[in-house]
């Protein structure tokens with residue numbers, strides 16, 4: 003079998019390649035500055051895109067490689083990736099399955115898994131999809147043979163006229179790669195209370211994260227720290243949930259955690275059903291005790 007990947011960064015290209023490479027030859031189109039970092043994932047041929055990427059010129063470049071000659075086109079589901087998938091699907095008349103987090107190939111068909119009803123259920127579908135968009139972070143990149151061939155592709159002129167770009171405020175967080183995450187929910191009450199959680203973040207050498215209300219609605223933390231269905235998918239060794247109720251949309255982002263510790267004053271909070279260790283209590287009483295214990 004023969005597969006084509008489009009991902010903007012090497013980590014997601016590597017994750018998808020690691021999933022596919024035992025089933026056939028993997029080709030990948032990625033941004034030129036990510037080519038070197040992608041060369042250790044057993045990808046047969048890597049095309050490096052140069053120029054400013056827009057959905058139309060990326061779709062045009064992929065189309066020139068004749069996507070229907072591949073058994074499957076796998077696109078990392080970023081804002082750009084989703085648009086590219088839509089354009090190619092419509093223009094080439096190829097069936098597309100979106101927001102897939104896992105899939106298997108069986109006798110020329112594909113079985114895809116994706117969340118449904120806001121993450122409450124998983125929908126498993128068999129189809130003849132030739133394009134799938136995969137949620138970033140779904141597969142771990144694992145090193146393979148370093149025998150890739152390389153070719154550069156100059157992106158054609160886009161029909162989009164870029165008027166202005168404004169850099170997003172950057173925070174130095176990488177919760178997706180963190181081993182320990184201390185995650186706060188609406189239960190912390192106000193932004194200033196995060197200072198009371200920081201000693202635990204420091205004592206565990208962890209990363210600070212939060213639920214959607216904390217990151218998106220109240221902006222007590224930056225959006226890059228949001229865990230969940232519409233936030234980041236994390237897989238730490240330890241996930242400490244403080245004042246998080248454990249709604250399914252939050253669980254969807256942290257269910258890959260190895261050990262979950264939850265602190266909540268409500269003994270019936272659903273987070274306890276997802277936890278290995280549960281403490282029923284007020285976070286502002288429990289956190290200092292945890293810090294004290296860790297320091298010992």
Ligand code: FAD
Pocket residue numbers: 120186187188189190212213214215216228229230231232233234244245246247248249250251252255265266267268271283284285286
């Ligand atoms: P709450 O549900 O309000 O829970 C607060 C908890 O804190 C309660 O259990 C309470 O008992 C406890 N508490 C209060 N005070 C204390 C205290 N002093 N000590 C101990 N415990 C205390 N949510 C996400 O998190 N991530 C997502 O990506 C996400 N995506 C979504 C996508 C869609 C399409 C939709 C519809 C929703 C999404 N949500 C997401 C929202 C989700 O449904 C919940 O509303 C949200 O996760 C609740 O956040 P929370 O647990 O912080 O707040």
